[in-house]
Amino acid sequence: MNVKINLDQLPKEELFGQGNVGCKGCGGAIAGRQAMKVLGERTIITIPASCMATLGGNNRHTTWKIPFYHTLFECAPAISSGIRAALEAQGIKDVNVVSWGGDAGSADIGFQSLTGAAERNEDLFHVCYDNEMYMNTGGQTSSQTPYSALTTNCTVNGKKTNKKNMLKIMEAHDIGYVACASIAYPADLMAKFKKASSRKGFSYIHVLAPCFKGWGIPSDQTVEFARKAVESGLWELFEVEDGVRTRNYEPKLIPVKEYLTPQKRFSKITAQEIEDLQQQVNTRYGKVGK
């Protein structure tokens, strides 16, 4: 199925984002705003403990204009499953049910309820907005932290294991739709959300959403680094729809060094490690960048 997004025809209404209490330049908030432009007001969202839950509001103020449920860490997809069941019992059919977790809320602490909902093929979709750290509690290592990145608990040489491949894991659930996006490519991201929302059954979308604080870059570079990750070939934009894998964007393959070294979190990465990463990229794309 081909979905095209016309940037001129997006709704002007801001269903999420205005007055949010996140840091300036927040990648998660950018992902949320882009997603809400296509999901629309007939959407119910559940978010486990994370920055995205926190920045949604406090006390009697919220930036959301749709129902937003701040769940416990472990269970956003389970709560979303319950919401879908309640909607079905009432015969309501036109609502998107979304669970939206951070990398920890999806790949680590929230994983059991995610894998459960995927296995039951619940009619909802889960979004992992990935800033590659536990940012809301100060930047600890997650299973999505890349090799060699410094975090507040890997302070000497950085993390010495690889990033767990969540997309492969979700693909292995044999669900209908799995996609990988980046906030620097809004048309592609929004097309993926539109697709997930128009499908029946469980879908999974993984979005790269940099955190300038955690990554050690200036706040105005959030989008730029979400782009460099893709252009260097380290973050592949692709989707797997009913078992068919498509790469949605052919990157320019800039040297991975240009993505890695300006970030303070990679200040301990060695020349050899950079070379190894470059080799992996070259093999994956079967070509070498200029």
Place this chain on the structure above:
Amino acid sequence: MAKELPIVPTAVPGSSVETSAAASWREYRPEVRESQKVNREVVLFCPDGAISIEKETVTIDLHICKGCGICAVESDGIVMVPEYTGVSGVFGVKEGNK
């Protein structure tokens, strides 16, 4: 059953916009210099939904803009200027510096 549920205070949708502290965080603010050059995608890159584009007119809501600078990096026609013009006068902070 539903009728018996107690009425509890809940958040008013979208109400954070009224209590936004963004303006007090800002060190630099975006200024639109040439609206015809502004990349329409910046509306989707602003984390705070502060930018709106209507035909040729680009509006930035300085009540909710936190001054992150993303719009100025992602688009021509927008520059960041120091929020405290007094300081810029005294210490000579150059326009567009970050």
